[in-house]
Amino acid sequence: MDVMTVTTGTTSSTGAPLPRPEKARFGTGARVLLGVVSALLLLTGWALLAAGAIAVGADTMARDGNGYLMSDTTEWTSPGYAVQSDTVLVHQGPMGFSLPHRMLGRFHVTAVPTGTEGVFVGIASADDVTHYLRDVARTTMTDPYSDVTTSRFVDGGSPRVAPADADFWVASTVGAGPQELTWDPRPGSWRLVVMNASGTTPVAADVAVGAEAPVLNTAGPVLLTTGVVLLVAAAAGGVLCLRRS
Known part of the structure; x- marks a missing residue:
């Protein structure tokens, strides 16, 4: 006589638990790539911040009393x-x-x-x-x-x-x-x-x-702003990489 097995919920009619579907995993290769990109963004961001600070300081010191x-x-x-x-x-x-x-x-x-x-x-x-x-x-x-x-x-x-x-x-x-x-x-x-x-x-x-060289007035602030943006992006990438790990 044939026995029909019926599955309901998370267990079968025999009481054995069913296997859970696997969640998509953040692969090792993707984590490594994200980590490398975050590190590059971090280094570039700090470099731009330093360059921006130097540009602002040099521009201010080099000008005469009339701004030339x-x-x-x-x-x-x-x-x-x-x-x-x-x-x-x-x-x-x-x-x-x-x-x-x-x-x-x-x-x-x-x-x-x-x-x-x-x-x-x-x-x-x-x-x-x-x-x-x-x-x-x-x-x-x-x-x-x-x-x-x-x-x-x-x-x-x-x-x-x-x-x-x-x-x-x-x-x-x-x-x-x-x-x-x-x-x-x-x-x-x-x-x-x-x-x-x-x-x-x-x-x-x-x-x-x-x-007056007004273009130099904006060079320092632009470098500083870009550096901050890259540092934020690097931090976000690092947090995402650690959470996925």
């Missing part, structure tokens, strides 16, 4: 009538994005005359400066604020008009004592010119240049 990052002072001299920089190219950002303003902010120049003459400082397009100083005795400074500074002197005559009387400067200042010039850069080719106030010779002044 300034170069060291360098003597701009010429036996002629003018000292000019090499041409500086300022590029337009994509889709009209104001890259010079976002990256540099305002440009700042300080000039202290070392002779008896007052000093003139001006910024103009490279073409206008070339036209103004054509056939004028002048010196061109190349990388005046790098470790290796060179200058080129070209002999010639005097300028047709005093620098302050020319009308092509986009920014300029003139006076008997220390002078400061501030300019909001825009795309184009530009030159910085230093002359005596009356356009005489020789020229001698201590000059420093700098900029």
Whole structure:
């Protein structure tokens, strides 16, 4: 005679417990991978925090009282009538994005005359400066604020008009004592010119240049924020790995 076995609940009709369905387990390989990723996030987070703290501290200490990052002072001299920089190219950002303003902010120049003459400082397009100083005795400074500074002197005559009387400067200042010039850069080719106030010779002044560099204001906070986010992610990964273990 056949005997039919009926199962109900968690035991069979014979009283033996039924096997429980196995829960999905967090595999060893997955735990190892999560642990490695968490460790990498932890190291990267601490590195970004350190870099952010250094960036914030250095940025704060390097700025002058007006918030500009300034170069060291360098003597701009010429036996002629003018000292000019090499041409500086300022590029337009994509889709009209104001890259010079976002990256540099305002440009700042300080000039202290070392002779008896007052000093003139001006910024103009490279073409206008070339036209103004054509056939004028002048010196061109190349990388005046790098470790290796060179200058080129070209002999010639005097300028047709005093620098302050020319009308092509986009920014300029003139006076008997220390002078400061501030300019909001825009795309184009530009030159910085230093002359005596009356356009005489020789020229001698201590000059420093700098900029607001607003992009550096955000670099430190961005690094700090990113570091905190990565540390939180690393902690969450570590807790998940331990719980799954």
